[in-house]
Amino acid sequence: MRKISLYTRLTVVLFTLLVTLNGCKIKYSFSGVNISPEVLTYSVQYFQNRAPIVQAQLSQVFTEAMMDKVQNNTSLELANQGGDVQFSGEITGYETRPTAITSSETAARNRLTISVRVKYSNAVEPELDFDQSFARYEDYSSTQDLSGSFEEELINLIVFDLVEDIFNKAFISW
Numbered sequence: 001m002r003k004i005s006l007y008t009r010l011t012v013v014l015f016t017l018l019v020t021l022n023g024c025k026i027k028y029s030f031s032g033v034n035i036s037p038e039v040l041t042y043s044v045q046y047f048q049n050r051a052p053i054v055q056a057q058l059s060q061v062f063t064e065a066m067m068d069k070v071q072n073n074t075s076l077e078l079a080n081q082g083g084d085v086q087f088s089g090e091i092t093g094y095e096t097r098p099t100a101i102t103s104s105e106t107a108a109r110n111r112l113t114i115s116v117r118v119k120y121s122n123a124v125e126p127e128l129d130f131d132q133s134f135a136r137y138e139d140y141s142s143t144q145d146l147s148g149s150f151e152e153e154l155i156n157l158i159v160f161d162l163v164e165d166i167f168n169k170a171f172i173s174w
Contacts, residue, residue, distance in 0.1 A: 033074055033171045035085075038124045042076045043083030047116065051094040058091055061155060062116065065163045074171065085170065089118040092133065096146060099139055112146065113137040114158045120170050130169065136161040 044067045049059045066087055070076060076085070093115030098107030115135040122128045136158045144150055 035074060035076070035171055036124050039084040039122070040077060041079040041083040042070050042074070042085045043079045043081055043087070044070070045081075045086070045088035047089055047091055049091040049094070051091050051115075053094045055094050055151075055155065057152075058094060058114070058155060058159075062091060062159050062162070065159050066166065069163045069167050073167065084123050086121045086123075087118060087166070087170075088121075089116055091115070092117050093135065098142070107142040109139050110142050110144075110146070111137050111139050112151075112154050112158065114155070114162065116162060116166075118166050120166075122170075128170070132169065134162050134165050136165070 044063060047059050047063050047066075049055070051058075067078065070087075071078060076083075091114065093113060096110050096112045098109070099111045100109040101107060113135055114137070115133060117131070117133045119131045120129060138154045138157050140146070140150075140154060146154070
């Protein structure tokens with residue numbers, strides 16, 4: 001019997017592994033994103049602010065943050081409308097309320113909460129569709145005036161967390 005060289009064995013194993021993995025339908029990445037290879041585009045519709053209290057820039061900030069998150073963390077291309085995966089919805093809540101009361105019955109801390117309703121549609125894998133509400137908040141000292149750059153900073157922190165939650169729900173299979 002002839003001995004097969006280690007190099008030949010290794011080549012056969014690597015070739016078999018390559019052919020086997022090439023037939024897989026799931027795309028994996030180090031970021032944990034799990035998107036079907038048939039999904040090529042995404043669209044994000046403008047999120048109208050339908051909250052009882054309307055913050056002027058919130059719709060624009062949220063919509064752009066959602067687009068940026070998908071653009072920076074996937075290989076999907078942005079489509080103006082009708083992407084293979086679509087995000088739409090509305091901002092449903094923007095409120096501040098006290099969370100800690102002092103002995104003199106004044107607020108020591110306040111909480112800013114933002115809520116959004118998101119409809120996610122996946123044309124390739126419709127079983128992944130969802131229509132769900134998400135809410136996040138940030139607490140702040142009652143001595144801080146919720147206006148100007150401080151309000152903008154809180155909004156950016158909350159929007160970051162909201163977008164992260166929505167992205168994970170849509171693209172991370174845990």
